[in-house]
Amino acid sequence: MRLLITGSEGQLGSELKRQLRAGGCVLGELPRELAGAKSFCTQFDELDICDEAAVDSYVREMCPDVVLHCAAMTDVDGCEEDPAQAERVNGTAVRYIAQACQGVGAKLVYVSTDYVFSGDKHSAYMTDDACVPQTAYGRSKRSGEENALAYCSRTFIVRTAWLYGFHGKNFVKTILRKAAGSDLIRVVSDQYGNPTNVEDLAYHMLLLAATERYGIYHCTGGGVCNWYEFAREIVRLSGHGCRVEPCASAEYPQKAKRPAYSALDHSALEAAVGDKMRPWQEALRDHIDRLEEME
Numbered sequence: 001m002r003l004l005i006t007g008s009e010g011q012l013g014s015e016l017k018r019q020l021r022a023g024g025c026v027l028g029e030l031p032r033e034l035a036g037a038k039s040f041c042t043q044f045d046e047l048d049i050c051d052e053a054a055v056d057s058y059v060r061e062m063c064p065d066v067v068l069h070c071a072a073m074t075d076v077d078g079c080e081e082d083p084a085q086a087e088r089v090n091g092t093a094v095r096y097i098a099q100a101c102q103g104v105g106a107k108l109v110y111v112s113t114d115y116v117f118s119g120d121k122h123s124a125y126m127t128d129d130a131c132v133p134q135t136a137y138g139r140s141k142r143s144g145e146e147n148a149l150a151y152c153s154r155t156f157i158v159r160t161a162w163l164y165g166f167h168g169k170n171f172v173k174t175i176l177r178k179a180a181g182s183d184l185i186r187v188v189s190d191q192y193g194n195p196t197n198v199e200d201l202a203y204h205m206l207l208l209a210a211t212e213r214y215g216i217y218h219c220t221g222g223g224v225c226n227w228y229e230f231a232r233e234i235v236r237l238s239g240h241g242c243r244v245e246p247c248a249s250a251e252y253p254q255k256a257k258r259p260a261y262s263a264l265d266h267s268a269l270e271a272a273v274g275d276k277m278r279p280w281q282e283a284l285r286d287h288i289d290r291l292e293e294m295e
């Protein structure tokens, strides 16, 4: 089997590469066909996904069986400042990727986000709930979903949220840095979601990619919390003495509106490949333990 990873130096792309090299992760081994797969990685400097002709010829040349499409414009406030660019990278470029996949008969795994929802529900979003994005990022990712489904018949949409891993910038790293340099940090307590260890996400994406069960999936850490509770657990597990205090989003205005509640339901994932997504506290503890071992 031949796999192509876009955005391969990003947070998720790096973890997918790691698991393909290792043949699995703490959650289990990869299916045999994936463990022996040949993977090709592409990053911005090698292939700009916004260049339709380049995408088409690259995919034809590599002739993958599966494309794991992780490249995206992920700066939510940056998307609000430049919605046209967000649409080009997160929406239109997905059509190029999907068309190219269809051309060579490849499966497409497109990673999407909780931002496709309005964020005003009070229970977990189901995969078929109405998408009413409130931000430029959310609208562009929804447009990417629609293009993936319209142009490639073998598409998996995998929505995730609140990602952290070893590679790149994320909330866990930010809180650890702040906790090391101050006595008090204040974190918003009125936005709820699912913290997700990128290791758990990458593993389930690869399990899905080995099936023919195309469709929309939600793949996030188990359990719901707010950012303040997430930060407090990061500080507690890392042993820093820093105090963490809750505050309201209104105190920290940001360009893009954040969803107030965006927990995602896993029933579709459970039915397709089983739901081994760990409770968020357990996945976080494992991550922080391993960060400490790496120091």
Ligand SMILES: NC(=O)c1ccc[n+]([C@@H]2O[C@H](COP(=O)([O-])OP(=O)(O)OC[C@H]3O[C@@H](n4cnc5c(N)ncnc54)[C@H](OP(=O)(O)O)[C@@H]3O)[C@@H](O)[C@H]2O)c1
Pocket: 006, 007, 008, 009, 010, 011, 012, 013, 043, 044, 045, 047, 048, 049, 050, 069, 070, 071, 072, 073, 074, 089, 111, 112, 113, 114, 141, 160, 161, 162, 163, 164, 168
């Ligand atoms: N991070 C989260 O909390 C989160 C939550 C929900 C969903 N997601 C989705 O999960 C996926 C992976 O996220 P991530 O956290 O791994 O993102 P990331 O670390 O920001 O990685 C994205 C990668 O895409 C590359 N890229 C950007 N524009 C490109 C272009 N025009 N052509 C080729 N490559 C381009 C970036 O390269 P450069 O670094 O060189 O720009 C980067 O390597 C994305 O689809 C994102 O929307 C993320």
